[in-house]
Amino acid sequence: MEIIMSVLAGMLFTAGVYMMLQKQILKIVIGTALLSHGAHLFIITMGKLNRGKPPILSEDVTNYVDPLPQALILTSIVISFGVTSFLLVLAYRAYQTNGTDNMEKLRGNDNE
């Protein structure tokens, strides 16, 4: 199962990176969202899958899954949500101000 999940994480990365290399802002934002999904899957896979009960302590259980990756991912989910919403609004403002959502046209100028 870990191998399959690693492959899936790799595929999510592939799709995410491909989207990030596009010109349109919306596609880039979708790319970052895919990338963070891939990263979450990647982290949980690294901690080995399904080796016990959920990490909620109870008297009769001795074997739990690794809680640490879960804690890391929980932080990461929230942060990537923040980043995604920030990027979306940035895309919105950039389009409103500049009149284009094509990153190739938003290159800045020499004085910057």
Next chain:
Amino acid sequence: MLHAAVLLPFLAAFFIPFIYRGVKQVHLGWFVLLVPIVLFGYFLTFIENVLQGVHTLKTFEWIPSLSVNVTFFIDGLGLFFALLITGIGSLVVLYSIYYLSKAEKLGHFYVYLLLFMGAMLGVVLSDNLFVLYTFWELTSISSFLLIGYWYQREKSTSGALKSMMITVFGGLAMLGGFLMMADITGTTSIRGIIENAEMVVQSSLFPFILIMILLGAFTKSAQFPFHTWLPDAMEAPTPVSAFLHSATMVKAGIYLVARLSLIFAGTDLFFLIVSGFGLLTLCWGSYMAVRQTDLKAILAYSTISQLGMIMAMLGFGTELAVLAAVFHILNHATFKGSLFMVAGIIDHETGTRDIRRLGGLFTFMPITATLALFGTFSMAGFPLPFLNGFLSKEMFFDSSLKFQNASTIVESVSPFFPYLAVGGSIFTFVYSVMLFFRTFTGKQRDELPQKPHEAPIGMLLSPIALILLVIIIALVPDIFAHALLSPMVDSITGDVGETHIKFWHGFGPPLYMSLAVLALGTALYLTRTKWERVYNVLPGKLSAAKAYDGIINGLITGSKKLTNVYMTGSLRHYMIYILVFFVGLVGFTMSITGGFRIAFDDLAPLAAPEILIAIVMAIAAFGTIFMNNRIAAILVLGIVGYGLSLLFVFFRAPDLALTQLIVETVTVALFLLCFYHLPNFGKEKESKRTNAVNWIISISVGVLVTMIGIASHSTKFFEPISDYFLKNSYKMGGGDNVVNVILVDFRGLDTMLEILVLGLAALGIFTMIKLRPGKKEGND
């Protein structure tokens, strides 16, 4: 006590601005003057010890872990330079009191000057290579500040920058040499390295060490072809030129070569480079000096040429040559210091330093003229018993003739040296004579900016003192030779021989050489209008200054071009750089360390529902790429997110599943809110090449991530720390849900910062929506 002495100028520099603010009636220089005088007196007390062979050593541990200690060490060489710095320093400060009026920014001037004095003392007294280097660069910086003192003049700032560039370039090379030397010998103490000199000389790195250290010495001491910064440094106030750029700082390179002579001297490479470049600099400097028209420019080239001569003598390395070298350091400081001060007086009293406009000043300023007469004729090496320049020049001629125990290379090269020595000296004679006669004799050529008159007595005191020294040294050289020079020769060559200096050597080659210089020099001076055109041929259009400008401009335009090649402004390109380097570095590391491993023995069992979800997610992920419709793409992205939360359920991560579900819902809603304001996906097709590049990069990233994932659970280097959390969650955190306890307790700080990130994102979003660029600024 010794540390306090070196620290004193720095401390004084710290307090000078306060005194400057507080006391307005008295010229700031009077306070500053105390520092070098006190130090001069203090260093005088060491002469007795040094003569008896007692060397003072004081250590203060600075960075013991790197064995970098501030060790100050007084032997003959260090003491002589310390006396030179403080002695000339006192006279220069005294002179500056009359040279700089109270209207100037005196606070800055004296702070820089004191900084320099402290740094220079540090250079000549420190026994640790890296402490020496630190002080060395500090002298470069204070020199930079002093040259740029009149920073509103463009020439000052460009001259300051030039000196900084060249000397710091050399300084860095020198640091490289020091590092190699310290690495080979395992010590950072100069005395320690001298004890292990064999290790350095026999190392395969020896040529590099020597050349890099000499680069530092040559740039600092303005040796050809690095001399070009010194004439430009003449933009500094004249007291600075007299102090830094003739008497002390430019001799730091000489000091370094002398200090390290015990390591390098005796090798053919050292001999060839140091004496070769020294003689070349001697000839070129004096040749170019004749051509100059600015008094200070003549003196600058003359300094270059004299430094070359001293350098050459250190390169010869014989005891006679080294004695002549140290003797000439002393003599040069006296006559050149006084000449700079005279040039300053002329500038100050007539308003110009251009010798084409000057002339006939003898009648107006007889005292200055007399001082200049002694100074220039001493510099020319005129054979008179009361001019110290003649004594050391004759020793120079003598030493260029005598090489004992020479190797074949030395023997094959050395016969040319006397000719070069005479050649350089002839031009020295010409410019010295020219300097005097064109300024003080003949008719006044045109109206000067100011009516010339004799300088105030205070301004004359310092050059008078120096000229008196010129005469005293010449009349009783043995006193100086005994007290100062022989301990120095001891420090440089390792043993003291005969250090008897006399005026009359009898008829012999040195005397004939001196007479040849006298005769040819006079002839050349008198006929100079006839041969002046030779300068159109050599140097013609060549000049080191042009080479410097070319290199600097080339570097600037070159780096601009290089930057423009990769800084395209395209986000895609930047992404590509990052990703390619990520794949390249990680992949490379993985392949050379054999990091990739795949193990099938410890896997979770396959289950149909999870596999099904995985397939759906994979299809959905790639689906986003091929969707032409925005809503469809966003919804498909939602499928990936919800699939992930389902996977979290299967993987026993209820908190994650819940959070992911909520976040995914909100995200999709946000996307749907925003897309309304954004244009639809463009129909324009990318070129095949772009698409191929994108695919190659993204697939290689994906493959690499997969490989890392597989390798990471197939290898086990250590026990995970997760057990700690499971065991202590209830005991220490008081909660059953381990994930929650980790977040709010064990890793509480992370969570707090996460909240901070969210807060910042919220602030950013709010600002972007609310803030409209002001119309008043006229940007939009």
